[in-house]
Amino acid sequence: MRRRLAAGNWKMNGSVATSLAEVEALMVAHPSPLVDVLVCPPATLLAALDRKKARHPLALGGQDCSPEAAGAFTGDIAAGMLAEAGASYVILGHSERRGGHGETDDLVRRKALAARAAGLTPIVCLGETLSEREAGRTLDVVGGQLDGSVPEGVAGADLVVAYEPVWAIGTGLTPTTAQIAEVHGALRARLSARMGAEGASVRLLYGGSVKGSNAAGIFAVADVDGALVGGASLRASDFSPIIAALEQAAARDVDP
Numbered sequence: 150m151r152r153r154l155a156a157g158n159w160k161m162n163g164s165v166a167t168s169l170a171e172v173e174a175l176m177v178a179h180p181s182p183l184v185d186v187l188v189c190p191p192a193t194l195l196a197a198l199d200r201k202k203a204r205h206p207l208a209l210g211g212q213d214c215s216p217e218a219a220g221a222f223t224g225d226i227a228a229g230m231l232a233e234a235g236a237s238y239v240i241l242g243h244s245e246r247r248g249g250h251g252e253t254d255d256l257v258r259r260k261a262l263a264a265r266a267a268g269l270t271p272i273v274c275l276g277e278t279l280s281e282r283e284a285g286r287t288l289d290v291v292g293g294q295l296d297g298s299v300p301e302g303v304a305g306a307d308l309v310v311a312y313e314p315v316w317a318i319g320t321g322l323t324p325t326t327a328q329i330a331e332v333h334g335a336l337r338a339r340l341s342a343r344m345g346a347e348g349a350s351v352r353l354l355y356g357g358s359v360k361g362s363n364a365a366g367i368f369a370v371a372d373v374d375g376a377l378v379g380g381a382s383l384r385a386s387d388f389s390p391i392i393a394a395l396e397q398a399a400a401r402d403v404d405p
Contacts, residue, residue, distance in 0.1 A: 157382025174385035199235025210238030228267035254297025305350030317357030361390030
């Protein structure tokens with residue numbers, strides 16, 4: 150059974166003064182979570198949050214990494230550096246990287262290889278724009294991104310895939326549960342066709358305007374194993390209800 154995952158992407162937000170308090174509040178609210186809980190802060194906060202969480206099962210992740218292990222790459226950060234600072238995951242191929250920085254599927258694939266070499270679990274992001282959805286190209290777009298971004302040979306348990314429709318990120322718009330089910334079902338089928346039995350162990354997250362008020366409905370969709378949450382993960386008071394909804398879904402997995 151896939152263990153559900155609530156992942157928070159803080160993007161370029163947070164400071165030591167404010168973020169430590171939010172993480173402490175999150176740990177107090179969920180001292181022994183029934184699901185995996187992950188926070189991906191700016192890299193400058195990783196070491197401080199790692200010290201803060203001590204033995205709490207909260208996991209930490211980076212928001213990007215270089216495909217290279219080291220070298221003359223000014224401004225980049227290596228996967229090994231993230232691991233050294235306390236990360237165990239890294240977000241790769243987010244639409245803000247693909248769109249704003251021109252990242253290709255092949256670059257994301259090479260970054261995923263670098264992440265695995267450093268012992269990190271890559272969270273590979275996929276998603277279509279509004280024009281692509283309106284043109285009926287959603288499954289072709291996300292399927293192509295999956296094929297090009299996920300490296301060969303990675304074990305299913307060492308990979309997370311996040312479906313984040315570009316048009317739903319930070320807009321307040323959310324696909325219907327039927328639309329989410331269609332994409333997640335197609336991704337699961339594609340992973341199974343490519344990876345065999347390993348495809349069943351890849352966790353599939355949904356991301357895009359997830360909040361406490363809609364989380365339960367999203368988590369009830371087949372093949373939605375959790376969420377990659379943006380703005381609603383910045384404050385414990387907003388992220389905690391999402392985690393609680395995922396815990397309720399996990400409880401139903403055990404005792405349906």
